[in-house]
Amino acid sequence: MTVTAGVPRARRARPPSSPAAHEPPLEAGLHDAALRQEVSDLRGLLALSLLMTSRSDEEEIVHIVATAVPALIPVRPIGIQLVDNRSRWVAIAGPCATAGVRSSLSKELRRLSSDGGEVRVPGESWAWALPLRSLGDVMGHLVVVADTEPSPTTMLMLRSLAQQTGTALANARLHARNLEANAELARTVGALRYKTAIHEALTEVELSGAGLDGIVSALHEVTGRAACIESSGGEPLAAAGPVEPWVPTRDRRGQVVQRALRVGHPIRIDGRLLTAARPRPDVVGVLWLDDADGSADDQEIVALEHARTVLSIELSRLYGLAETELRLGRDLAADLVGGVGDDAMRRARALGYDLSRAHAVVVVEPGRRAAADDPLALTAQSAALQQLREPGGPPVLLLQRESAVVAVVPVDVSDDDAPLESLASSLGPAARVAVGGACHDPAALPTSLRQAQVALRIAEHAASASRVVRFEQLGVYRLLAESADPGSLDDMVASWLGPLVEHDRMRGSELVRTLARFLDHGGNYDATADSLLIGRTTVRYRLRRIRELTGYDLSDPETRFQLQLAVRAHAARQALG
Amino acid sequence: MSIGSAALGTAPADLTPGDHVCGFYYGEEERDSLLLPFLRDGFEDGAKCVAVVDSTAPDEVIQRIGGSTSSVESGQLEFYDSDSTYLRTGSFDPDLMIEFWEGRAREITDEGRFEAVRLLGEMSWLERVPPPRDSVVRYETWADEFVVRAGATCLCLYDLRKLGTGVLMDLLRTHPKLMLGGLVLENPHHMSPDEFAAEAS
Numbered sequence: 132m133t134v135t136a137g138v139p140r141a142r143r144a145r146p147p148s149s150p151a152a153h154e155p156p157l158e159a160g161l162h163d164a165a166l167r168q169e170v171s172d173l174r175g176l177l178a179l180s181l182l183m184t185s186r187s188d189e190e191e192i193v194h195i196v197a198t199a200v201p202a203l204i205p206v207r208p209i210g211i212q213l214v215d216n217r218s219r220w221v222a223i224a225g226p227c228a229t230a231g232v233r234s235s236l237s238k239e240l241r242r243l244s245s246d247g248g249e250v251r252v253p254g255e256s257w258a259w260a261l262p263l264r265s266l267g268d269v270m271g272h273l274v275v276v277a278d279t280e281p282s283p284t285t286m287l288m289l290r291s292l293a294q295q296t297g298t299a300l301a302n303a304r305l306h307a308r309n310l311e312a313n314a315e316l317a318r319t320v321g322a323l324r325y326k327t328a329i330h331e332a333l334t335e336v337e338l339s340g341a342g343l344d345g346i347v348s349a350l351h352e353v354t355g356r357a358a359c360i361e362s363s364g365g366e367p368l369a370a371a372g373p374v375e376p377w378v379p380t381r382d383r384r385g386q387v388v389q390r391a392l393r394v395g396h397p398i399r400i401d402g403r404l405l406t407a408a409r410p411r412p413d414v415v416g417v418l419w420l421d422d423a424d425g426s427a428d429d430q431e432i433v434a435l436e437h438a439r440t441v442l443s444i445e446l447s448r449l450y451g452l453a454e455t456e457l458r459l460g461r462d463l464a465a466d467l468v469g470g471v472g473d474d475a476m477r478r479a480r481a482l483g484y485d486l487s488r489a490h491a492v493v494v495v496e497p498g499r500r501a502a503a504d505d506p507l508a509l510t511a512q513s514a515a516l517q518q519l520r521e522p523g524g525p526p527v528l529l530l531q532r533e534s535a536v537v538a539v540v541p542v543d544v545s546d547d548d549a550p551l552e553s554l555a556s557s558l559g560p561a562a563r564v565a566v567g568g569a570c571h572d573p574a575a576l577p578t579s580l581r582q583a584q585v586a587l588r589i590a591e592h593a594a595s596a597s598r599v600v601r602f603e604q605l606g607v608y609r610l611l612a613e614s615a616d617p618g619s620l621d622d623m624v625a626s627w628l629g630p631l632v633e634h635d636r637m638r639g640s641e642l643v644r645t646l647a648r649f650l651d652h653g654g655n656y657d658a659t660a661d662s663l664l665i666g667r668t669t670v671r672y673r674l675r676r677i678r679e680l681t682g683y684d685l686s687d688p689e690t691r692f693q694l695q696l697a698v699r700a701h702a703a704r705q706a707l708g
Numbered sequence: 709m710s711i712g713s714a715a716l717g718t719a720p721a722d723l724t725p726g727d728h729v730c731g732f733y734y735g736e737e738e739r740d741s742l743l744l745p746f747l748r749d750g751f752e753d754g755a756k757c758v759a760v761v762d763s764t765a766p767d768e769v770i771q772r773i774g775g776s777t778s779s780v781e782s783g784q785l786e787f788y789d790s791d792s793t794y795l796r797t798g799s800f801d802p803d804l805m806i807e808f809w810e811g812r813a814r815e816i817t818d819e820g821r822f823e824a825v826r827l828l829g830e831m832s833w834l835e836r837v838p839p840p841r842d843s844v845v846r847y848e849t850w851a852d853e854f855v856v857r858a859g860a861t862c863l864c865l866y867d868l869r870k871l872g873t874g875v876l877m878d879l880l881r882t883h884p885k886l887m888l889g890g891l892v893l894e895n896p897h898h899m900s901p902d903e904f905a906a907e908a909s
Contacts, residue, residue: 179897181895186734191734197873198871202876203877
């Protein structure tokens with residue numbers, strides 16, 4: 132309070148009651164002046180009431196009262212105790228500045244009647260507490276002091292002021308409650324709108340058949356977070372937004388997925404909000420939102436839960452559809468590569484396959500053991516193989532053989548490396564694609580299958596770096612694999628490599644493999660060591676053992692040729708089992 | 709102090725020439741909700757606007773009501789700060805301020821360019837340089853008569869946080885209208901300058 136207060140203006144004395152009918156002129160003048168003063172004070176109280184009721188903050192109302200009272204009523208306010216959920220003192224002055232006085236007053240206020248009354252304040256000859264009321268509720272008390280007991284008129288003014296203050300406080304509290312209720316309502320409406328948006332977005336996904344991509348796109352759009360759907364084994368099925376791959380160990384992934392299935396609601400794990408859907412006992416889809424900073428809120432959890440429901444439906448539909456679609460083609464493919472005759476041909480024609488064109492068998496090996504027992508992963512591989520589908524043509528004929536997928540495709544497709552390379556890349560770093568020989572007669576498809584399998588095995592045994600291997604490009608391996616007299620090949624291997632094969636078998640050594648790489652690298656020790664990921668000294672040691680066991684002169688060109696042929700024959704025989 | 713980003717509301721439409729209105733406020737946001745619409749509406753209506761501001765810079769207010777250097781150079785907007793007016797001598801001298809406003813009114817009348825005049829005085833300096841209470845009362849009592857005589861519309865802004873004990877009731881007596889909750893209300897406690905003089909005597 133900074134304007135120089137000075138002394139409250141002197142107030143005229145007031146007669147205690149109405150004037151008599153025939154009072155002397157002086158007394159009548161005094162009476163008129165007192166009446167004018169009362170009217171003025173009441174108008175002041177009215178103006179003050181206007182000011183107070185225009186405020187929506189309790190502290191501001193209290194401040195106005197504390198500021199105005201001394202100028203309006205000849206008493207001194209020393210404090211206001213506001214009561215809501217708890218009581219608190221505000222606008223404290225004079226003796227009320229002492230905690231002990233406030234404590235003592237608080238006890239007295241609790242015992243006062245609803246009309247208020249006199250209270251004891253140390254050092255003050257008169258002290259009064261006035262209830263701040265509105266509609267029966269007591270908002271608190273105004274405590275005032277004076278040197279002498281005020282007149283009844285002053286007390287009336289005080290009570291009126293207290294009543295007006297109580298009304299203003301009640302208004303402010305009602306206003307605050309309204310604001311709070313409105314804010315809560317706005318939050319509720321916001322949450323409902325969000326849920327509606329989620330519902331609409333995901334319903335649209337279901338209706339439009341946007342599939343797994345639609346689910347993650349809708350989730351990403353609604354939450355603003357990267358979203359991903361994976362198989363339980365970690366096979367990526369769909370993603371939207373800047374997805375950071377989730378790469379836990381296989382065991383940990385399994386534990387997390389089981390936990391998510393068990394708890395039934397999204398869990399926070401590795402910077403993700405993750406949930407799992409299991410529409411069938413053998414089909415599990417994992418859905419997660421990026422939550423690196425752990426800030427995903429309840430609404431986003433609701434979105435994820437809703438998306439999980441849609442994912443369950445979609446997986447069930449997809450898998451069922453895939454099963455139905457594939458069953459016919461699978462049966463046909465099995466018959467074709469199994470060598471069943473005319474009936475398969477008729478069914479192929481009925482299903483839109485033109486087997487009069489040259490076809491070849493393609494075998495895709497994803498290179499992961501996990502895929503073999505994961506229906507979703509196999510489904511994903513099968514779906515990936517549809518990349519090879521010709522525009523406007525029927526679906527690629529597929530057949531699952533353990534962890535591998537076998538496809539029968541026209542040679543126009545299988546001759547092109549690019550889609551096969553792309554297919555291998557989409558299935559992971561260890562995936563390999565093998566192509567059997569072209570068949571102009573469907574009856575030769577079993578041979579094409581065997582050739583593709585041989586190519587795959589030889590590529591594995593020969594540690595080929597190629598992602599796509601073709602039987603027709605196996606060179607000497609192809610001759611060896613197609614030899615009409617396997618026994619003579621075994622004899623040749625035994626003759627040239629017998630001691631080394633036996634040594635490897637007995638000791639678990641790698642002398643044949645070392646010899647093969649040494650010959651492949653033209654006798655270069657360093658290149659041999661690098662390709663085997665061993666030291667040069669070890670290479671030298673192994674070659675010395677080879678010389679000791681066989682007596683070969685590895686610098687002799689003829690010996691080296693024979694040995695190169697022998698190690699390839701060995702690889703081919705190994706690959707063919 | 710900055711007037712910040714307070715929204716420009718609309719000044720009550722029932723302001724008329726000769727109105728001497730008191731606007732009480734708590735805080736900058738509420739101050740701006742009274743100050744900006746009052747001046748903006750006057751400016752947009754082509755009225756002469758003379759304002760003395762204290763807790764915000766004149767240039768900021770001019771910008772916020774849509775004014776520019778040209779509107780200042782044209783004489784339509786005339787803004788001052790409190791240091792060059794209310795506190796020109798370092799403290800508040802009501803006679804000097806009365807002289808200031810009378811001078812501005814004479815000049816505006818002599819020019820005869822503006823049909824309407826809006827005057828605004830922001831009194832938040834009261835806390836910084838507290839004047840005697842009687843000085844404020846005398847000044848506002850004069851203003852009550854002056855505004856009617858000058859045919860201007862006047863808004864006095866008081867920060868309730870910065871009012872000393874007693875002066876609030878004096879201000880209620882010396883302003884015929886109050887701006888409360890976006891409305892201009894008749895002040896039941898107002899006393900005319902003559903009534904106030906009689907009361908004081």
